Amino acid sequence: MTVDIGLIGTVCRMPYSTDLTDEHWALLEPVFNAPGKRGPKHAPDLRRVVDAMLYVSHTGCQWRYLPDSFGPWTRVWSQFRRWSRNGTWARALTVLHEAARQADGRTAATPSMVVIDTHLARGASNGGFTFHDRGGPYGRTKGAKRVVAVDVTGVPVGALVVSASTHENRASELMLEHLNQQGITGRLELVLVDRGVTAAAARTLGRQHDLEVRRVGWDDKQPAFRPIRHAWRVEVAHGQLGRSRRLAKSFENTTTSATGWLQVACIATTLRHLSRDRGPRRGLQVAA
Structure with missing residues (x-):
């Protein structure tokens, strides 16, 4: 008996742990399958393309090593570029964030407080032009800054994602502009930033966006880590994003592509948040 292995791979593909569930795809399909100039796309095939990108984000595999069960890697790559350029990933993250807030029992779809922080990633040289430059303490790290x-x-x-030399003032400004474009600042009243943002810049940002930008941090330096109320959550988020092997270094040569992969990793984090068991909640109840 002869078995067509290729047929088994395409028809009976075993699911990966990174694949979307039916519930998650029901949330995301309107974003990825939005009608364009040529009409709606083929939704079942699009779901496999999104699964492929979540797989690459988690495993960090190179495009050419993408399993054949996801289809031609060139098609997945070209679709990733389009979605990164037209803001599709950002819209998908907004949709999932609203769903996560609803699942957590929040009455409003958008937050009244956010925490903004950056993380410096070392760049990987792929040859040719890149947006990577030197930043961090004394400019010792050449790479990118993830906001x-x-x-x-x-x-x-x-x-x-911006170049590593971008000052915290500018990084926070760009993030607030991005949140405004995504329609997330309607209820926003308070933004927490670290002390890399100057006091003058915090006041200016507050006036521009009609909200309070509060600098947080410890006055005294201690060798042990001490969490700052609410602000520590963004540190946890950066740690969770580290699960994405694609973010092990900044492998991308453009901020558009690097931002796309960071947003894909954020989407994966939010999907895990939606999939977790929700037992009785403990701790302080914060109206935000």
């Missing part, structure tokens, strides 16, 4: 905003539940609400 993430979370709400009080710790779920990512926005993500951007």
